[in-house]
Amino acid sequence: MEIKVFESVYEPREDSYLLLRSVKCSSGELVLDMGCGSGIIAVKAALQGAKVIAVDINKEAVKNTLFNARMNNVKIFAIAGDLFSPLKKSLKFDKIFFNPPYLPEKLDEKDVLSLAWSGGKDGIEIILRFLEELPHFLKENGKCFMIVSTLAKLDKIENFLGKISMEKRKISEISFFFERLELWEIKHVKKKTY
Numbered sequence: 101m102e103i104k105v106f107e108s109v110y111e112p113r114e115d116s117y118l119l120l121r122s123v124k125c126s127s128g129e130l131v132l133d134m135g136c137g138s139g140i141i142a143v144k145a146a147l148q149g150a151k152v153i154a155v156d157i158n159k160e161a162v163k164n165t166l167f168n169a170r171m172n173n174v175k176i177f178a179i180a181g182d183l184f185s186p187l188k189k190s191l192k193f194d195k196i197f198f199n200p201p202y203l204p205e206k207l208d209e210k211d212v213l214s215l216a217w218s219g220g221k222d223g224i225e226i227i228l229r230f231l232e233e234l235p236h237f238l239k240e241n242g243k244c245f246m247i248v249s250t251l252a253k254l255d256k257i258e259n260f261l262g263k264i265s266m267e268k269r270k271i272s273e274i275s276f277f278f279e280r281l282e283l284w285e286i287k288h289v290k291k292k293t294y
C-alpha cells in the first residue's frame with residue numbers, strides 16, 4: 101500500500117498504525133472509515149476486498165482518500181460531512197473504524213487541521229456524538245474499532261457505552277511517557293435468549 105498525505109490532512113502516526121493493525125476485512129464486507137484523513141484505513145480495507153465508505157469533515161481529506169484509492173487501484177466511496185450525517189439511515193456496516201480527535205482541547209471549527217486532534221471538553225465530545233449514532237449504523241454482529249487515549253476521560257466513554265447497550269474490549273495498547281493509546285473493539289451487548 102502506498103499513501104501520500106496532502107498538506108492540510110492528518111499525517112498518519114502511532115494512533116493510525118495501531119488502528120491499521122486491526123483492519124482485517126473479508127471480501128464483500130461493508131466497512132466505514134470514519135474520519136478517514138489520508139484514507140490509510142479505508143485503502144487497506146478496500147485492498148482486502150471490502151466495500152468501503154469513508155467520511156471526513158475536512159474536504160481535503162476526502163480528496164486525499166480518493167487520490168490514495170486511485171493510486172492503489174481500489175474503489176472507495178468518500179464523502180465530506182459531520183460524522184454519520186452524510187450517510188443514508190438505511191446503511192448498516194459490518195465494521196466501522198474510527199481514529200477520532202481525542203485531545204481535551206476546545207474545538208475550533210475554522211481550523212480544519214486542528215479538528216483532527218481536538219476532541220472538545222474532556223476529549224470526548226466528538227467520541228460521544230459518534231457513539232450516540234453507532235448502534236444504528238452497526239449490524240447486529242458488527243464490530244467497531246476505535247482508538248482512545250488516556251488524555252481523554254475514558255470513564256465517561258465507558259459509562260456512555262453502558263447507556264447505549266454496547267460493550268467494549270481492549271484489544272491492544274501503546275504507552276508513551278505522557279499517555280497511553282488503546283484500541284477498543286465495540287459491539288452490541290448480546291440480548292439474552294431464554
Ligand SMILES: C[S@@+](CC[C@H](N)C(=O)[O-])C[C@H]1O[C@@H](n2cnc3c(N)ncnc32)[C@H](O)[C@@H]1O
Pocket residue numbers: 110111112113115116117119134135136137138139140141155156157158161181182183199200201212215216217226
Ligand atoms: C486523528 S485523525 C485520523 C485520520 C486517519 N483516520 C488516520 O488514522 O490517520 C481524525 C480525523 O477525523 C476527522 N474529523 C474530525 N471531526 C470530524 C467529524 N465531526 N466528522 C467527520 N470527521 C471528523 C478529522 O478531519 C481527521 O481527519
